[in-house]
Amino acid sequence: MKISVSMYSLASTIKKENWSIVDFIDYANRISLDGVELLDFYWANKEDKEQEIEQVRTALKSYNLQVSAYDVTNDFVKESREERAEEVNKVLNGIEVAKKLGTNIVRVFCGDIHGDVTYEKGAAWIIESLKQCAAVAEQEQVYLAIENHGLLAGKSQQVSEIIKIVNSPYVRSTFDSGNFLLVHEKPTVAFEVLKNDIVHVHFKDFREKVGEELLRGFRSTEGLELIDVIPGDGEVDLAYIVGGLVGIHYDGWLSIEYEGHDDAKKANEVAIHRLRNLLE
DSSP, X not given: OEEEEEGGGGHHHHHHHTOOHHHHHHHHHHTTOSXXXXXXXXXXXXXXXXXXXXXXXXXXXXXXXXXXEEEXXXXXXXXXXXXXXXXHHHHHHHHHHHXXXXXXXXXXXXXXXXXXXXXXXXXXXXXXXXHHHHHHHHHHTOEEEEEOOSSXXXXXXXXXXXXXXXXXXXXXXXXXXXXXXXXXXXXXXXXHHHGGGEEEEEEOEEEEOOTTOOOOXXXXXXXXXXXXXXXXXXXXXXXXXXXXXXXXXXXXXXXXXXXXXXXXXXXXXXXXXXXXXXXX
16 A cells, blocks of 8 residues: 545645645655645646646656545535536546546545535435546546545445446545544444445544634534544544555555644654554
């Protein structure tokens, strides 16, 4: 298994120091990563990114780094067919960019809660949209890896159901170890549900907010406030997840995703050290 860090894990540093994607790749090289996870909203020119893609490809090659996944920030839970078509196009563009970056994994979302939309109603839109995307993904041999993200389709059984109904070998799971806590599901239980569908892993961790802490957290489906912490400092049994991945002979990427309040560089470096120790 290889270790990468999501560019989003350095969000506070990127904002503070005005990093480009190449700056992030330089950082990844300095801390001896195997690869980087890139996102669609970090391009300097989102409409015409060809020149920047070439700069990124050059930086990756110079450091012998790989792209573990390319992340698309789509949301298929939209009322109108026109809006959903726009979201499908985001994913199709993501497939194109992923191939240029040399990765065969595109992280996708299903969608989140909007107003009074139920999972049952939203699932129909998600499945319809993913089937359209899957037709292209199969041709290009690129995996669409659904992250258990958000409060609408964040449970393992929901992700599993969507994967089964879409019924494409190229629609699988980005297993985010922390996000299950936001929908009050034990990550160890979720792993057993999704383990045969995993093609990409996010290592993330949360703990419950304590007392009158001033830190801003993430609200769960039951209104509980959870604080993102360095993996290993929260409620996720990371050793169980790593052991389970070894047990299923997973040989893909383990990508750190940190969204906490500590210094992002230090937090990610501690997380990488801990993950390496788990892999020994």
